[in-house]
Amino acid sequence: MREFLKIALNLFLISLASAAILGLVFMQTEKARKRNERTRMEQAMLTYVTPTPGAPAPAGVAFRSIHRYLVEGADGPVRSAIGYVLPAQTGPVVLLLTPEGALEKVAPITGDHDLEDEAERDRAVAQALGGKVRLTYTDSYAVAVKDGQRLASFIRGRTQGFKTWVHMLVALSPDNTVRGLDILEQEEDPGLGGDIGYEYFRNQFMGRTLEALEKLKVVKLPLPRDYRMCLERSRWPKLDVGADEIERMCQTHRDDDIYAITGATISSTRVTAGVKKLVHAFVTRMRAIDAVAAREGIALTF
Amino acid sequence: MEGNYTVLNRLTNGIFKENPIFKLALSMCPAVAVTNNIRNGVLLGLAVLFVQVASNCTVSLLRRVIHERIRIPAYIIIIATWVSVIDMVLAAYVPAVYKEVALYVKLIVVFAIIISRLEVFACRNKLWPSFWDGVGMGVGFLFALVMVGFVRELLGSGTVWGYEIVPFRPFFFWSLPPAGFFAIGLLMALFIWVEKKFEAWQQKRKEVRP
Incomplete structure (x- = not known):
């Protein structure tokens, strides 16, 4: 029995020491890690700020974030609403809309909060709405602005892939044409569904207008060789083909459907469906926000 | 149990006599999986080097504290702690490197070579020899991965560290996982052959000049 206790205590102490070390290191590094992630995200977004992806972004671009929540029990026992955390000229506000898009309430967020930090933002929103609400975070959007002009908007969302969630970043131009698709995190099979992260697949979404996107389908056909050359933009400098030749190749296939990845039809269709859904939801929501803001005279900073 | 070990003896032991890949044949899965180019081999090798040295030192310091009957779980906790520490530190301070090695770093927890060195060497030796044993083994592992990576990258993609050596892919097969074996x-055969030759040559020299 004594031996037994000794062993248990020994292992407990080792685990405790290890947990203490890990905790300390985590506290030291977590802030820096989050900051890195944010910079990485902003860099990814900067490539899509100009109409030609990858062109140097103009100076002075600012990113404004929009966060969407489902709010239950706001201002009454069972009243559900959709809450948007928006940057207004007077400071951040929570805009509560009914599911139909009518204004329910505007609540300013007071105090100094880092709204990019999820836990802190949840607290700030709850505080602004008066405490007794249940919040469910759903989506985040970002709008790139310069001198009050919208340059691009970004959707950070996820969709069910073949194996698990595929996290992606969809960049839209101000007229809601897809400017680019980045796959942020995915765990599809390498060599098959994993190819969704490759240029030849994700760049097929470039330049799809809102109307084209609604009708977009996935076809199980081999990707034409010239289209592939057009899609693999990072290889352009290596090709001994002129810019007008590439332009022509892209024009030929501009209205093609999405070519599924060989051996990964499900990953391809799911990502396509995800992009369609995310863009559709974003456009509808932004229209609702813009309409309410214009009607109620809320000056937003994007 | 504590023998007489010199620094040189520990280093050559790790790199040649008991090279983790070519002699002990431990941690073969990662060696096969990530060595289709040199760069991956070097990055994983460096991460293993760090974890091996850190765990060796920790176990050597705690060798009288850790209870004999739970040494294996205790070693696993120690290795996992160090792996998590470097995972978090890399993520926070060198995100560019982290992006490349994140996948491999987490794998190191289950590397056989690390725990075997703790069990065979560090738990019976003082800090200093244990440190050099860790360095020797880590460098030996790194050396093996670089060799394998070099051969496979050159034959498979015609490049070395991403630089083009031949303008085509000589044998694409060498880039695929089975080619790792x-x-x-x-x-391994070459390594042992060279070593045998070297030993024979040394023996001959001794006979000539006793």
Whole structure:
């Protein structure tokens, strides 16, 4: 029995020491890690700020974030609403809309909060709405602005892939044409569904207008060789083909459907469906926000 | 149990006499999986080097504290702690490197070579020899991965560290995972052959000049 206790205590102490070390290191590094992630995200977004992806972004671009929540029990026992955390000229506000898009309430967020930090933002929103609400975070959007002009908007969302969630970043131009698709995190099979992260697949979404996107389908056909050359933009400098030749190749296939990845039809269709859904939801929501803001005279900073 | 070990003895032991890949044949899965180019081999090798040295030192310091009957779980906790520490530190301070090695770093927890060195060497030796044993083993592992990576990258993609050597892919097969076994097997044979030759040569020299 004594031996037994000794062993248990020994292992407990080792685990405790290890947990203490890990905790300390985590506290030291977590802030820096989050900051890195944010910079990485902003860099990814900067490539899509100009109409030609990858062109140097103009100076002075600012990113404004929009966060969407489902709010239950706001201002009454069972009243559900959709809450948007928006940057207004007077400071951040929570805009509560009914599911139909009518204004329910505007609540300013007071105090100094880092709204990019999820836990802190949840607290700030709850505080602004008066405490007794249940919040469910759903989506985040970002709008790139310069001198009050919208340059691009970004959707950070996820969709069910073949194996698990595929996290992606969809960049839209101000007229809601897809400017680019980045796959942020995915765990599809390498060599098959994993190819969704490759240029030849994700760049097929470039330049799809809102109307084209609604009708977009996935076809199980081999990707034409010239289209592939057009899609693999990072290889352009290596090709001994002129810019007008590439332009022509892209024009030929501009209205093609999405070519599924060989051996990964499900990953391809799911990502396509995800992009369609995310863009559709974003456009509808932004229209609702813009309409309410214009009607109620809320000056937003994007 | 504590023998007489010199620094040189520990280093040559790790790199040649008991090279983790070519002699002990431990931690073969990662060696096969990530060595289709040199760069991956070097990055994983460096991460292993760090974890091996850190765990060796920790176990050597705690060798009288850790209870004999739970040493294996205790070692696993120690290795996992160090792996998590470098995972978090890299993520926070060198995100560019982290992006490349994140996948491999987490794998190191289950590397056989690390725990075997703790069990065979560090738990019976003082801090200093244990430190050099860790360095020797880590460098030996790194050396093996670089060799395998070099052969496979050159033959498979015609490049070395991403730089083009031949303008085509000589044998694409060498880039695929199964080729890892062939590459390691052939290099292992070469390694042992060279060592035998060297030993014979040394023996001869001794006979000539006793």
